[in-house]
Amino acid sequence: MTSISTHDLILSSARTLIVSGGYNGFSYADIATVVGIRKASIHHHFPTKAELVRSLVAGYRKEAEAGLGALEGAVADPADRLRAYVGYWQRCIADASAPFCICALLASEMPALPEEVGAEVRAHFRTLAAWLRTALEQGAGQGRFRLERDAASEAEGFMATIHGAMLSARAYGDAACFDTITDSLLDRLTARP
Structure with a gap:
C-alpha cells in the first residue's frame, strides 16, 4: 500500500x-x-498560491493529454473517439468525481488569474482544441461528420458546448442536462444530409 x-x-x-x-x-x-x-x-x-494552482493546472494538462492520447490510440473511429470523450465527462458529472473541467472553471476567472496560471489554462484549451480539430478533420474526411464550418471553428464550438453543458448541469443540479446538450451536439455532427 x-x-x-x-x-x-x-x-x-x-x-x-x-x-x-x-x-x-x-x-x-x-x-x-x-x-x-x-x-x-x-x-x-x-x-505562493499562484505556484500551487499553476502546478495543479500543469498536472491536470498532463493527465488530459495522456487521456486524449490514449483515446487516439485505442479508438480508431473519430465519431467513437468524440463519443468516448463526451462519455468520460458524462460519467464524471453523473458520479460527481470531476463535475467540472478545472481549466474551464479557471477560464471563467481569467481576468483575475495570475499570468502563470492563465498561461497554463490557455495551453490546455489549445491542446484540447487541436485534438478535437484533428478528430473532426478525420471524421469529415471519412464522411463520418457533416461540418458546417471549418474543422478548427467546429472544434472551438464543440469545446464551448461541452463546457457550457457542464455549466448547465451544475446550474440545474441535473447531470442529465449535460447528456441532453451533448447528445444533440453529437447528433448534429453525425447527421447525414
Whole structure:
C-alpha cells in the first residue's frame, strides 16, 4: 500500500476547493484544515498560491493529454473517439468525481488569474482544441461528420458546448442536462444530409 505524499494531498485538496469555489474561493488556511497540516507546510511545497494552482493546472494538462492520447490510440473511429470523450465527462458529472473541467472553471476567472496560471489554462484549451480539430478533420474526411464550418471553428464550438453543458448541469443540479446538450451536439455532427 502506498501513501499519498503531502505534496499530492495539497494538490488534491486545491483541486477540490477550486471546483467548489474557484481560484479566489479558497486559501492556504482552507487547505491546511482539509489536509491537517500547518499553512507553513503548504508554503514549503508551494511558496505562493499562484505556484500551487499553476502546478495543479500543469498536472491536470498532463493527465488530459495522456487521456486524449490514449483515446487516439485505442479508438480508431473519430465519431467513437468524440463519443468516448463526451462519455468520460458524462460519467464524471453523473458520479460527481470531476463535475467540472478545472481549466474551464479557471477560464471563467481569467481576468483575475495570475499570468502563470492563465498561461497554463490557455495551453490546455489549445491542446484540447487541436485534438478535437484533428478528430473532426478525420471524421469529415471519412464522411463520418457533416461540418458546417471549418474543422478548427467546429472544434472551438464543440469545446464551448461541452463546457457550457457542464455549466448547465451544475446550474440545474441535473447531470442529465449535460447528456441532453451533448447528445444533440453529437447528433448534429453525425447527421447525414
